Amino acid sequence: xxxxxxxxxxxxxxxxxxxxxxxxxxxxxxxxxxxxxxxxxxxxxxxxxxxxxxxxxxxxxxxxxxxxxxxxxxxxxxxxxxxxxxxxxxxxxxxxxxxxxxxxxxxxxxxxxxxxxxxxxxxxxxxxxxxxxxxxxxxxxxxxxxxxxxxxxxxxxxxxxxxxxxxxxxxxxxxxxxxxxxxxxxxxxxxxxxxxxxxxxxxxxxxxxxxxxxxxxxxxxxxxxxxxxxxxxxxxxxxxxxxxxxxxxxxxxxxxxxxxxxxxxxxxxxxxxxxxxxxxxxxxxxxxxxxxxxxxxxxxxxxxxxxxxxxxxxxxxxxxxxxxxxxxxxxxxxxxxxxxxxxxxxxxxxxxxxxxxxxxxxxxxxxxxxxxxxxxxxxxxxxxxxxxxxxxxxxxxxxxxxxxxxxxxxxxxxxxxxxxxxxxxxxxxxxxxxxxxxxxxxxxxxxxxxxxxxxxxxxxxxxxxxxxxxxxxxxxxxxxxxxxxxxxxxxxxxxxxxxxxxxxxxxxxx
Amino acid sequence: xxxxxxxxxxxxxxxxxxxxxxxxxxxxxxxxxxxxxxxxxxxxxxxxxxxxxxxxxxxxxxxxxxxxxxxxxxxxxxxxxxxxxxxxxxxxxxxxxxxxxxxxxxxxxxxxxxxxxxxxxxxxxxxxxxxxxxxxxxxxxxxxxxxxxxxxxxxxxxxxxxxxxxxxxxxxxxxxxxxxxxxxxxxxxxxxxxxxxxxxxxxxxxxxxxxxxxxxxxxxxxxxxxxxxxxxxxxxxxxxxxxxxxxxxxxxxxxxx
Ligand code: SF4
Numbered sequence: 001x002x003x004x005x006x007x008x009x010x011x012x013x014x015x016x017x018x019x020x021x022x023x024x025x026x027x028x029x030x031x032x033x034x035x036x037x038x039x040x041x042x043x044x045x046x047x048x049x050x051x052x053x054x055x056x057x058x059x060x061x062x063x064x065x066x067x068x069x070x071x072x073x074x075x076x077x078x079x080x081x082x083x084x085x086x087x088x089x090x091x092x093x094x095x096x097x098x099x100x101x102x103x104x105x106x107x108x109x110x111x112x113x114x115x116x117x118x119x120x121x122x123x124x125x126x127x128x129x130x131x132x133x134x135x136x137x138x139x140x141x142x143x144x145x146x147x148x149x150x151x152x153x154x155x156x157x158x159x160x161x162x163x164x165x166x167x168x169x170x171x172x173x174x175x176x177x178x179x180x181x182x183x184x185x186x187x188x189x190x191x192x193x194x195x196x197x198x199x200x201x202x203x204x205x206x207x208x209x210x211x212x213x214x215x216x217x218x219x220x221x222x223x224x225x226x227x228x229x230x231x232x233x234x235x236x237x238x239x240x241x242x243x244x245x246x247x248x249x250x251x252x253x254x255x256x257x258x259x260x261x262x263x264x265x266x267x268x269x270x271x272x273x274x275x276x277x278x279x280x281x282x283x284x285x286x287x288x289x290x291x292x293x294x295x296x297x298x299x300x301x302x303x304x305x306x307x308x309x310x311x312x313x314x315x316x317x318x319x320x321x322x323x324x325x326x327x328x329x330x331x332x333x334x335x336x337x338x339x340x341x342x343x344x345x346x347x348x349x350x351x352x353x354x355x356x357x358x359x360x361x362x363x364x365x366x367x368x369x370x371x372x373x374x375x376x377x378x379x380x381x382x383x384x385x386x387x388x389x390x391x392x393x394x395x396x397x398x399x400x401x402x403x404x405x406x407x408x409x410x411x412x413x414x415x416x417x418x419x420x421x422x423x424x425x426x427x428x429x430x431x432x433x434x435x436x437x438x439x440x441x442x443x444x445x446x447x448x449x450x451x452x453x454x455x456x457x458x459x460x461x462x463x464x465x466x467x468x469x470x471x472x473x474x475x476x477x478x479x480x481x482x483x484x485x486x487x488x489x490x491x492x493x494x495x496x497x498x499x500x501x502x503x504x505x506x507x508x509x510x
Numbered sequence: 511x512x513x514x515x516x517x518x519x520x521x522x523x524x525x526x527x528x529x530x531x532x533x534x535x536x537x538x539x540x541x542x543x544x545x546x547x548x549x550x551x552x553x554x555x556x557x558x559x560x561x562x563x564x565x566x567x568x569x570x571x572x573x574x575x576x577x578x579x580x581x582x583x584x585x586x587x588x589x590x591x592x593x594x595x596x597x598x599x600x601x602x603x604x605x606x607x608x609x610x611x612x613x614x615x616x617x618x619x620x621x622x623x624x625x626x627x628x629x630x631x632x633x634x635x636x637x638x639x640x641x642x643x644x645x646x647x648x649x650x651x652x653x654x655x656x657x658x659x660x661x662x663x664x665x666x667x668x669x670x671x672x673x674x675x676x677x678x679x680x681x682x683x684x685x686x687x688x689x690x691x692x693x694x695x696x697x698x699x700x701x702x703x704x705x706x707x708x709x710x711x712x713x714x715x716x717x718x719x720x721x722x723x724x725x726x727x728x729x730x731x732x733x734x735x736x737x738x739x740x741x742x743x744x745x746x747x748x749x750x751x752x753x754x755x756x757x758x759x760x761x762x763x764x765x766x767x
Contacts, residue, residue: 365700399690400650400688401690498517498521499545
């Protein structure tokens with residue numbers, strides 16, 4: 001009896017469907033986040049978008065100021081925890097173990113939430129999730145909802161979907177409100193309006209808030225009071241709230257939202273109906289696991305020892321808080337990420353934003369250049385995996401691989417290694433040989449054969465004639481070298497290489 | 511000790527004086543230096559650009575070239591980091607388990623220059639003389655992947671005549687990042703500009719580091735601005751003595767080559 005040889009997916013070069021994740025144990029064709037809905041794809045490549053953003057002096061100043069402040073705060077409060085590294089490794093271990101049995105934990109979560117009076121919905125992707133939430137809101141008869149700041153609902157474009165159904169969504173997180181009123185896009189996962197300064201915020205409030213005091217100044221307290229007045233009306237009026245979740249505890253069916261302002265808690269307690277949209281990776285198996293993350297998260301994100309508000313709820317409690325609770329569990333490409341043995345670590349993210357704040361690329365380009373609601377280092381590894389790497393092919397390259405993100409990440413996600421892995425996934429997904437690939441192949445041939453390599457070095461050395469005796473090469477060279485020479489001089493190659501010189505000196509021909 | 515010098519592809523081809531300085535320094539400290547002629551590249555550029563399959567024969571060549579070496583030293587934090595963190599992984603992924611094991615054991619014997627001097631040889635004063643005002647940029651891979659810590663600073667502090675000035679915001683990336691410098695040239699330039707502003711604020715004559723690649727980037731920018739501040743590899747500074755100091759290390763070796 002003979003069986004057909006099995007494809008070894010680690011070495012098989014046959015292209016998979018474009019954008020499909022490929023690596024060791026991937027089974028083929030897990031669905032990624034669909035196109036045409038949500039905010040995971042930009043309309044420009046990262047280098048193009050960055051070129052525009054880098055010219056924005058105000059953006060650079062605002063971001064430079066904000067990120068350096070928060071970096072300092074974080075470093076201080078992390079530095080005072082003697083066992084931070086152990087805590088970090090514990091966080092990583094809990095996440096790794098959870099992901100390994102995610103299916104079982106999810107079913108347990110569903111069982112517990114249901115037993116405590118909640119209703120669980122499973123959404124394969126953004127379209128399904130939007131449809132479920134819209135249907136649920138319509139069933140209450142409400143035509144407006146208040147929202148707790150949530151990345152998942154930004155990811156799927158829920159506000160737009162609700163708007164299409166005639167339902168107005170009011171963002172209640174201060175920064176998210178600024179973005180919404182300014183008809184802008186979030187540029188940071190924790191502080192969506194980080195790219196705006198006080199003066200700009202004042203201007204947005206004056207322009208868009210009905211009944212705002214025309215004498216409003218840019219004093220932070222005055223701005224907060226104006227937002228408070230604006231929001232208070234909506235809190236008291238709202239019958240439906242929509243939230244995300246930082247954590248869900250499978251063993252108890254408890255959901256948790258961690259925040260600074262208390263606006264989230266207003267949403268979570270006042271309305272009659274609460275709908276929570278949560279990525280399936282956000283759960284932890286046991287209540288005790290929260291101990292680790294509630295220490296890691298605030299110090300890493302806002303640089304606080306403890307965040308002001310941690311709201312937890314378990315199903316519904318008669319006569320107290322929302323009487324109807326729905327949990328929408330969102331996949332939208334996450335199972336595809338889980339299938340990639342290198343990339344899956346990105347699912348450990350607790351959205352603290354420390355990696356954004358320490359990233360030298362993010363600090364200069366801002367979040368919009370990434371084209372996704374997930375910017376910065378985590379965005380560069382998460383967005384391409386959720387959408388399929390070909391739909392976000394420039395993002396894995398949007399990093400100098402300096403490693404600051406890995407050092408800062410409270411759950412020790414090795415972002416640089418995932419970036420490098422995704423670059424390879426992109427390269428290996430090409431069906432045609434690109435000029436770059438051809439060049440790298442030729443170079444690889446040369447670099448693996450000493451004789452060819454010495455010949456290549458000699459040819460490269462001829463470049464010195466272009467310099468015509470000067471120590472540097474001409475500034476105007478053809479692409480791709482022009483990418484270098486536009487801003488940097490290139491030294492003229494020397495007459496002889498080191499190995500040549502050494503061999504001469506030591507008597508061999510080398 | 512018999513030390514095999516891995517020049518790295520960039521240093522060998524573009525800034526040979528850095529490898530020569532490394533060799534002279536090690537010889538001056540009483541060690542025998544050999545330069546395995548089969549060496550080419552560690553494979554890092556291929557791996558980091560996404561060509562990990564193409565990198566396999568490059569890594570294999572590297573492992574072959576240095577087989578049997580007692581200790582390998584390279585004047586580059588980045589290449590040594592790749593040898594430590596990437597080579598075996600790349601080979602293993604390609605199913606080359608035997609070679610991967612060899613790469614791992616070679617990695618254990620491979621050192622970045624400052625780590626070799628301080629940890630293996632146990633010296634911080636290498637007897638160098640370098641009468642210049644110098645600032646030190648800790649390159650990302652030596653800082654975060656190899657954790658060289660303050661070893662380069664210990665070495666620099668012991669250099670006679672050298673005035674060491676602290677670089678503000680030293681630990682932020684210079685923006686080189688291999689092919690990042692070309693693929694994301696604008697962002698890379700923005701990062702470089704901030705690095706140069708910090709370098710220039712120190713009024714140092716020389717900016718030094720343990721990686722020729724980052725120095726080529728920073729130095730290329732400083733040279734384009736005609737700033738007058740030059741970049742010189744740590745090895746060149748450590749190789750300099752009263753008998754062999756030249757003022758323009760960027761174009762002439764600190765030691766007669
Ligand atoms: S990847 Fe790590 S550092 Fe970045 S947001 Fe997620 S948890 Fe925080």
